[in-house]
Amino acid sequence: xxxxxxxxxxxxxxKTRSTLLLLSIAxxxxxxxxxxxxxxxxxxxxxxxxxLVTLNKINFTQPLPYAYYNRIQSVDGIAAASHANWFGGYFxxxxxxxxxxxxxxxxxxxxxxxxxxxxxxxxxxxxxxTCMAAGAPIAEQYGWSxxxxxxxxxxxFTRADGAEAWQLEVCAIxxxxxxxxxxxxxxxHYELFRxxxxxxxxxxGWFVLLTEDAALNESVSRSIDDMFxxxxxxxxxxxxxxxxxxxxxxxxxIATILSLVIGAAFVSILIIVGTTMVLSIAERTKExxxxxxxxxxxxxxxxxxxxxxxxxxxxxxLIGLGLAAGLLAxxxxxxxxxxxxxxxxxxxxxxxxxxxxxxxxxxxxxxAASALRLKIIDAFxxx
Amino acid sequence: MTALYTLTDxxxxxxxxxxxxxxxxxxxxxxxQGDFISIMGPSGSGKTxxxxxxxxxxxxxxxxxxxxxxxxxxxxxxxxAKWRSQHVGFIFQFYNLMPTLSxxxxxxxxxxxxxxxxxxxxxxxxxxxxxxxILDRKGHRPAQLSGGQQQRVGIARAIVADPKVLLCDExxxxxxxxxxxxxxxxxxxxxxxxxxTIVMVTHDPAAAGYASKELHLDKGRFVAKENT
Numbered sequence: 001x002x003x004x005x006x007x008x009x010x011x012x013x014x015k016t017r018s019t020l021l022l023l024s025i026a027x028x029x030x031x032x033x034x035x036x037x038x039x040x041x042x043x044x045x046x047x048x049x050x051x052l053v054t055l056n057k058i059n060f061t062q063p064l065p066y067a068y069y070n071r072i073q074s075v076d077g078i079a080a081a082s083h084a085n086w087f088g089g090y091f092x093x094x095x096x097x098x099x100x101x102x103x104x105x106x107x108x109x110x111x112x113x114x115x116x117x118x119x120x121x122x123x124x125x126x127x128x129x130t131c132m133a134a135g136a137p138i139a140e141q142y143g144w145s146x147x148x149x150x151x152x153x154x155x156x157f158t159r160a161d162g163a164e165a166w167q168l169e170v171c172a173i174x175x176x177x178x179x180x181x182x183x184x185x186x187x188x189h190y191e192l193f194r195x196x197x198x199x200x201x202x203x204x205g206w207f208v209l210l211t212e213d214a215a216l217n218e219s220v221s222r223s224i225d226d227m228f229x230x231x232x233x234x235x236x237x238x239x240x241x242x243x244x245x246x247x248x249x250x251x252x253x254i255a256t257i258l259s260l261v262i263g264a265a266f267v268s269i270l271i272i273v274g275t276t277m278v279l280s281i282a283e284r285t286k287e288x289x290x291x292x293x294x295x296x297x298x299x300x301x302x303x304x305x306x307x308x309x310x311x312x313x314x315x316x317x318l319i320g321l322g323l324a325a326g327l328l329a330x331x332x333x334x335x336x337x338x339x340x341x342x343x344x345x346x347x348x349x350x351x352x353x354x355x356x357x358x359x360x361x362x363x364x365x366x367x368a369a370s371a372l373r374l375k376i377i378d379a380f381x382x383x
Numbered sequence: 384m385t386a387l388y389t390l391t392d393x394x395x396x397x398x399x400x401x402x403x404x405x406x407x408x409x410x411x412x413x414x415x416q417g418d419f420i421s422i423m424g425p426s427g428s429g430k431t432x433x434x435x436x437x438x439x440x441x442x443x444x445x446x447x448x449x450x451x452x453x454x455x456x457x458x459x460x461x462x463x464a465k466w467r468s469q470h471v472g473f474i475f476q477f478y479n480l481m482p483t484l485s486x487x488x489x490x491x492x493x494x495x496x497x498x499x500x501x502x503x504x505x506x507x508x509x510x511x512x513x514x515x516x517i518l519d520r521k522g523h524r525p526a527q528l529s530g531g532q533q534q535r536v537g538i539a540r541a542i543v544a545d546p547k548v549l550l551c552d553e554x555x556x557x558x559x560x561x562x563x564x565x566x567x568x569x570x571x572x573x574x575x576x577x578x579x580t581i582v583m584v585t586h587d588p589a590a591a592g593y594a595s596k597e598l599h600l601d602k603g604r605f606v607a608k609e610n611t
Contacts, residue, residue: 001488001504003495009483290479293440294493294540295468297461376440 007307010284018312021276024269025316025359026323029352031262033324034331036348048178049214050079051111053243054207054224057234061086063203064233075223077216078209082107085193085205088156089186091142098138099185100152101205102193105133111208114178121146121172129192131171135184139173146170152186160198206243266359274363277309281367288371289379302372309364310357317356321349387548387580388414388437393446395432406432407603409446416547419574419581421591424600430584431552433600437582438471438550439463450548468496472541472579476553478533480525486536487512487521493544511539514577515569531562538569542579549573551583555590567593 012018054072056062063085073081082104089100101108105126109115117125117133125131132152134144144150151165159166168188194201211220221237228235281288291301321344328342344352390412397404406429414420414437422430435441436448439455448455450470458466472493480489487508494504512518515535525533534554541549551570555563571593573579583594591597599606 001484001491001495005488006481006484006492006495009481009488013483286479287481290475290481291492292464293438293467293473295464295496297464377435 003304004307007304007311010304011308011312014280017276017280021273021312022316022319024272025313026320028262028265028269028359029317029320029356030323030327031265031320032352032355033321033344033348034327035259035262036352037324037328037342037344040342040345040348048114048210048240050211050217051240052209052211052217052221052237053240054209054235054237055243056206057225057236060206062233063200063205064207064235066202066204068228068233068235069204069207071227072207072209072224075220075227077211077213077220077223079212080107080110080210081207082111082209083190083204083207084108085190085200085203086156087188087193088154089152090155091150091152094153094155096142098142098152100154101185101187102190103187104190105187108187108208111210112176114176115174116177117172117174121174125172125187128169128171129189130167130169131189132168133172133174133187134170135186136173136175137184138186139170144170144173146173152188154197157193157197157200159196161196166192166196208240209237270359270363273309273312273359274366277305277312277363277367278370281305281371285374285379288374289376292374292376292379298372301374302368305368305371306361306364309368310360313356313360313363314353317352317359321352385416386413387416387418387451388412389447389449390436391447391449393436393448394444395429395436395441396444405603410603410605412605414548414580414582416580417574417578419571419583419593419595420598421583421585421594421596422598422600423585423588423591428600429603430600434550434552434582434584437548438473439467465496468493468544470546470548472544472546472549474534474537474541474549474551474554476556478525478530478537478557480533480536480540482525485522485524486517486528486532486539489525489536490521490539490543492540497544507543508539511543512536514542514573515539529562530558531565534558534562534566535569538566538573542573542577546579548580548582551581551585553585554583555585555587560589563587563590 054064054068056064069081069083072078085102087100087102089098090096091098109122109126121133125133132150139145148170150168150170152168153165166188190204209220211217217239224237225235288301291304292298296304325344328344332342390410393410393412394408395406397406422433424430432441436443436456439448439458443456446456450466453466455463455466480486481492484492487505490508490511491504494507497504499507509518509521512521515538517532517535517539520528520532520536523532525536528536534557537554538549549570554570555566558566567590570581570583574581574595581594583590585591
């Protein structure tokens, strides 16, 4: 036996209470881990510095006229431009969501040079309108191989000819050399989409642009948005990071919600755990008196009580972080493969562990101080 | 006989509100090495207070508590804790064992304050449990033991660090007659065979009869009666 044994035995002397306390702390750190990962993604999403995205100023779901494409390409400072439409794809069942973009193939791979595939697959995809290119993650998820014919349906569009699905051949499977949004998407030809969809074929969803230099981003953005100011479809051009953020906000202001929840949870749990620790130590007044009688010094007793609180906080916190990792994996599955994974970084885990220690100190210092001050005579008269 | 404790001009006063209560006034006492002393007296006569002063868990209002040349009443809190761990073993009426620890772990507690290896600690714990005749119950928790067995664990805990003196506060107060006699015989054995000095506070005349010296505390004075 050592002193840690004593700490552990005391901590779990009332298993139900300890379990509930652990659960409370775990919930707080589950939220912290998840929020931290989202915030990290929000603040520093993967991006290419010279890549811009132009959207309808109203919101992401509103289309832009096809005619804008040529006009945008003429803006000074633009090195390359392409466009995409949100297809709303699914495979066989609506629950099998497949992030699908209808794109102009050649231009798309120019503005996303990090998308990589064998040259013959690339050439085949670009040249054949009945082809699709699948990101490696989605191909792996559904077991698709080059040459397979895939029935792809949309939860937004229908085919003008009344057929249920777009029968597409997997001509290319691409990977990404960077954590880029869209790296897991299915790409189909915009021209095919325009000709076969019952509506929506004469408009575009958004433009993706590469500027000649990141220093030109602001002037290029302003030039584009000024060009379409006061038109029926005003634009808003922003960096790729801002675009990704806007996309994620479709799912709700998760960061704000989590910030509020985690703030409230931390304060509540701090009070609950702190109060419980005080009561727990008060129940053990006589035992603390016995320890001191046996020769345990005041600071040793202080350390034992504080260690109990820190141990509880660390254990609950680590369970919470584990749950957060699971939650993020679930969220990643929900967002689809179009976005890079949102993960807890080393910095988040490090700050969480520091917070666990702080939490343990705060909740433990009052009962530890009262144990330190307790006189043996008083311990036996109170006990 | 060699004097183990020398109490000189010992006074203890409590203040309760505006009232000052005197427990002892200028009490003198000597306890020799190897004594087995029982202290009896009416409730509130200060028996336990005296025991606390001997054990260094309370301080006198004035006077001196000397133990083998160490002024116990003058030691700082930290030094007093160390002195207690090395010189005194305490035995309580209600055993005061840690409910979450096994008998062996309870006995090992005082040894956590030493630099002994785990192996040596285990050996000493088993020796102490063997002396009090409860080694076969070393893995049991207090709730799984009878009152008498718990008190034996308490005694083992008190002797495991090999202190010279055992201070017992009503050690049989919670036990039936037969069990009490067994516990008292164990204390007598520790006194006679291991030369432990024992000071025992009790209300029970039969328990007091096991001591070699019986003291009655009355109005701040001792009345001695030697037992055989």
